Amino acid sequence: MTTMSLSGTADALALAALESLLSQLHDHVLAAHHKTVLLDFTQLGFINSSCFAKLIAWVHRVRLLPEASAYTIRIRTSEKQTWQRRSLHALKCFAVDVVTIET
């Protein structure tokens, strides 16, 4: 399993970095033949819409992977971060077989 933790705020300033990070993460998971990615968002203050678009693109990419290289994404959330409940559950709806939300 690959684990990645994000903290702070994912806004316009973090957009390019996040895109690059997700791409590297994807490549790493495929190369390592890992079946699960754990994203720890418990310390993440907010993700703006542009950064969410990058997350969606990544989830969509994972959704379309052939079964042999498929992996799942577990997102660990915090109840203290109230923004997470709706937006991350909405993200899960893009690929319910791929994304799980943990509190």
Added chain:
Amino acid sequence: MPSLPEELVARFRCVSSERVERIEAGWQALMERRERSTTIAEVRRDLHTLKGDAHVTGFAEVDLLAHELEDLLEFAIGSGFSFPQSVDVMMVMGLHFLTMLLMSAPGVSTAGIDLKGFLSELREVQRDARIDAERGAALRSSPRSASGGHRLDQLSDSSREMLTAAATNVFLERACAMEGPARDRLEVTWLMLRSIVANVTAVRLQPRLHRRADASAALARALGKEVNVTVSCGDLTATPEAANALDVALMHLLTNATDHAIETPARRAEAGKAAGGTIAVVATDRGAFLELTVADDGVGIDFDRLRSVAKEKGARTPEECAALTEQELLELLFEPSFSTSTVVTQRSGRGIGLDAVRAVLEERGGAVSVGATAKGSGTTFVVRVPSAGEHVMVHTFRVPGSSVTLAASAEWSATLEPAGARIPVAHTDVLGALDIPATNGGGDPDPATRILSLTRGAESFALTVCSAVTLHAAERLCRTADHERAEVVRVDGTEAVLIRPELLRPSGNMEKAQ
């Protein structure tokens, strides 16, 4: 799945994907406070056109999501783009969801895509944002009286569920209270709660009708026409079901009127008319039903052309066509795939429209008809939809020891057996399960009683009844969540308790229902 030619569907996917990209860029510009007024119009138009195209091409999920995003956009515009960031996030996510739905290739499974779940989150975000906006407005303005039109239609789903559960409990308490002041107070409280529940679920018609009118005006401009659409509906509200039916009906009627009925300025000049056409939309509360009239001053209905098209399309034999009355000819307009238009435009002319209007209205117990028409002067369509709330078919009955009318959904098949019959189903003490004390319980089985068996799939329940069991349409007065044991409905003017048998615990005896 779309049944249109593959080429048309492919074209729709391509054009719509580009449209979604434009909408997202426009939304981004709005968020960055650039070129606001023209961008709003463009985003509105693109989203609305996408929705209309999806409807015509049979992409029901795209149609549905675009409709919800239109609501979110209108909220954003109405708030002056002052809203929580979650609204921005959901709009962008919604647009990406649209793209995903559009790009799902034919034959490729859409398993794993949870549109229903996404829509639920989208609505919650919008509802929360509306509540925030309402609270902000309330803090900025002086307190309003309860009779001053203060609305409670922005409760979250969970709050609404709590409210309807509480109202149902009050109804049940009233049902078992002894006559006296306490029962009177419960009666008043129930009536107040019933009114609040109705208010909570009511939908204001004005924003919806105006949105359709704006879209029609935009369509007219795109067609090189001048159309003034007026809307008159006061502060009318409707049940969500009625509002949705009127919304769909108006969309089709306005599209048809704008595209086909209203002439181009040149044509109108030739006919001695003003360059700009008019369409008047009027909504009126007629008591048991809401009425919507859509009157245009366009070409009117040409009965000779109708007769000729009916003959050409083989809708009737030549002899039948010759004998058709004007009223019968007008009925042809509502038949599937019957269109007098020779041109299929982006918006209409496929013969899809008036039959869809009739179908959606009939589903709600409503109707559509041509109220008046005159060649060269225009046409008035009249739409009617019942004012009452959602209906459900139920079996009604009474049980010994209570005067309360009970009901069970007709999803359950009902069978009556003689009292004391041996049946292999656990007996359910309905009154006990609802915490209603029986006024005369116990003793030997009353010969007038019988056993009602309710069966749905593998589930079966039995209860003792002391009345006939009859099938009725019931109006849901206080819709509770599926996990609640009961809710209040109205059957033939009488309030009744609709039970959910699966949630009422059987009292034990598997052999004998008594």
